[in-house]
Amino acid sequence: MSENYSLDDYEIRSWHTQTVEVTELAGRKLDDPLVKAAVAVVIRNPFASQPFQEDLSALTAPSGVLAHELGTRAKALLGGREVEGYGKGGIAGTAGEQEHVVACVTTIFGNGFRDAIGGGAAWISSFTKVASAGTSIDIPLAFKDEVFVRDYYDGITLHIDEGPKPDELVICVAVSSGPRAQARVGGITKEEALAKLAK
Structure with missing residues (x-):
């Protein structure tokens, strides 16, 4: 995360959070809540x-700082997990482009996010779109150290009533404390993925 930037490099209008705690699914209690x-x-x-702009670095360059703050807040919501x-x-928002969002969540952003949440070896699943205020977004989730661990394929839905307005961008991150509740479709396990990484 570059020390040359701060949150002041963006005009921040609001912060929003969403938390889900799953304790039971299909009539079976979870050993640990998800x-x-x-x-x-x-x-x-x-x-x-604005007219088409080739250079979107005003959004990209400071994004590590933004990601670090988002990640710090997200990790705190896991309650110590x-x-x-x-x-x-x-x-x-509808006066912008999808590329304007993508410019905010590139590798610089990803590195700042990983910094805040304790690392991660896998690429970060992502979804972006253009929409009007009040539109929900499904943020994908995957295991942070190996994207091919199927048990962690999941997501969380975020809804902001008043945003994004046409001149706004909503930038979001999501975290989870474990795999999907009652995951059982097979594939590489978390333990196998970590053992492979350790070699």
Whole structure:
């Protein structure tokens, strides 16, 4: 995360959180609750209603700082549990482009997010779109150290009533404390993935 940037490099309008705690599914109690959390920030889009811009670095360059703050807030929502799954995403208001959201969640953003939540070896599942205020977004989740561990394929839905307005961007991250509740479709296990990484 670059020390040359701060949250002041964005015009932040609001912060939003969503938390889900699953304790039982299909009539079976979970040994440990599954906690999933999402945090979003609504920022002004400096490129909204502007002619096509080739250079979107004003959004990309400071994004590690934004991601670190989002990740810190998201991890706190797990109530002391470790982050095992993660994802990211965003919505551009209708006066912007999908590319404006993507510019905010590139590798710089991913590195800042990993920094805040305790690392992660896997690429971060992502979803972005253009939509009007009040549109929900499903943020995908996958195991943070190996994307092919099927048990962690999951997601959390985030809904912001008043955003994004046409000139805004919603930038969000999601974390989970473990695999899907009652996951049982097979594939590589978390333990096998970690053993492979350790070699």
